[in-house]
Amino acid sequence: MEESKKGNLERECIEELCNREEAREIFENNPETEYFYPKYLSCLASHRAGVFRVAAVTPDSPADLRACVKEISNQCSPLPCHKDGYKDCIDGQAKYTCVCKAGWRGENCEEDINECEDFNGGCSQRCSNFPGSFRCLCEDGYFMHSNKRDCGDINECVLHPNICGTAICKNTQGRYECECPEGYTYNSTSKNCEDIDECAENICAQLCVNSPGSYSCYCDGKKGFKLSKDMKNCESVTECIPLNLEKNYQLLYLAEQFIGIPVLYLKFKLPNVTRFTAEFDFRTYDTEGVILYAESLDNSAWILLALRDGKIEIQFKNEFGTKVTSGGKAINDGLWHIISVEELEHSISVKIAKEAVMSINSPGTLFKQSQGFLETKVYIAGLPRRVGGALVKQINPRLDGCIRAWNLMNQGHSGVNEVIQEKQSKHCLVSVGRGSFYPGTGMAAFQINYDNLDSAEDWLINVTLTIRPSTDTGVMFALVSNETVPLALSIVDSNSSDSQKITVTIGNIIVAQLESKKLCTPRRVQVGLLVTKQELELAVDSHTDRSNSEQLSTLHQAMMANVVTYLGGVPDVPLGATPVTAFYNGCMEVKVNNRQLDLDEAISKHNDIRSHSCPLIMQ
Known part of the structure; x- marks a missing residue:
């Protein structure tokens, strides 16, 4: 055509x-x-x-x-189509047709098609349009697959094994993360994991100790606080057994001062009196101690009324010599007994409940008159500091007991009631039972030799506690070496509202623990702890927990040096030395290596601890 x-x-x-x-x-x-x-x-x-x-x-x-x-007649000459967008120009009858390349449209193929507007151009990530076409692109951390549309993740951890330095490289979609153990943060400059000082963030309510990768919150146990269950806040140590702490100022407490000095000092200058007399009611569970000591003004004559093995003992000295006599029944049964000592013409009479138990021959009088007066110094519950070595038979002067209704030298109470009425520490509890009482305000210390003479073992710790706790948290037994606590036996609160735990710690690490619902109850519970350098065994109420923890080597090192034994608490030690610092509150008797410990024999003891009397439970 x-x-x-x-x-x-x-x-x-x-x-x-x-x-x-x-x-x-x-x-x-x-x-x-x-x-x-x-x-x-x-x-x-x-x-x-x-x-x-x-x-x-x-x-x-x-x-x-x-x-x-x-x-x-050639409509395509000169070319009417967009030179970049056309593929062909078809001549027609007074018109032309521009055939567009892919990516172009319009009568003259002058308009670029934006493929990215239609399903993102089929790209899995980014689509970049340009005249006549488009390109699929990948985000950082991805590579383009061979189909030029889909992107795949780049595993930087495999590609660059040292990309995180000392941290752990974790690949994620499109990126990677350098992870550090809990308690550390990543330093991208040094490529190291650095410790987080959580304490700088005031994360703890009271006291905080930072450690590599961690931290520990502590509460001031000595002020009656314990760590809450969230391990950050503090709360008061909870009373679980209320005690009857009623006192009476007419009952004089004889153990006010642990150092053994007298509770009261009285001086008499009496006319027309020639002989010594004393009468009072007495109550104790203690076996030994000074009840009363009296002496002449020049200290040349004296008389001692004491308790030894639970029985009355009399020692005296005058110009004619010295004498020691004991007798009668044991009266350390916690009951009130009327005690009277009366100097007669040729003897000293001792009566219990008005019945004579001793009559001691005494040539001459105890104390001489001077210018018609009998001058005497009387000390209640203790000895003057200079006297101790002058006794005929040495005695531990400390005595946990009470007296009431005293009548010295036939002078009645001699105004003593008025003197002691305002001082609570001199008042006795109205009702007590047998045992030692730790009020949660202090501790006692002993110097004990743990050398094991019966075995090839270097040392042996065999502790038996009979306890009746009044609060749910406190240190019962501890060994302290300098500023460390190589062994501690404590009662601690548990997550359960009706049970507590007995824990054994070496330093600040728990090596054994047992939980019981019988700890904060009116009944007494026996706790046993047996430790050698190879093994540790904790026993509570017929349940046992054993441990051969590597921490025993730490204890062994301490036992090879010098340790001090503490009952009822620990002294001031650095934070983190031991997890529990609260004082124990409750009754407790302690036996160490088959020896019953007597708090009167401690090298130190808080005055509020009662060696041989324990409050009764509030009814």
């Missing part, structure tokens, strides 16, 4: 001149004819003589008539 058209055009309009009608016959349509003919006349004007028409001649004009005429 095109060849036919070109042939007609060649013959009719190039070799010869054609008019408008002839041109219409060639193109067979008006639009193309109307487009062609004006331009045809211009070609004639430019390339054929005799045609009078102004020719538009440009440098790009065709060289001859044939070229000029043929270009008229």
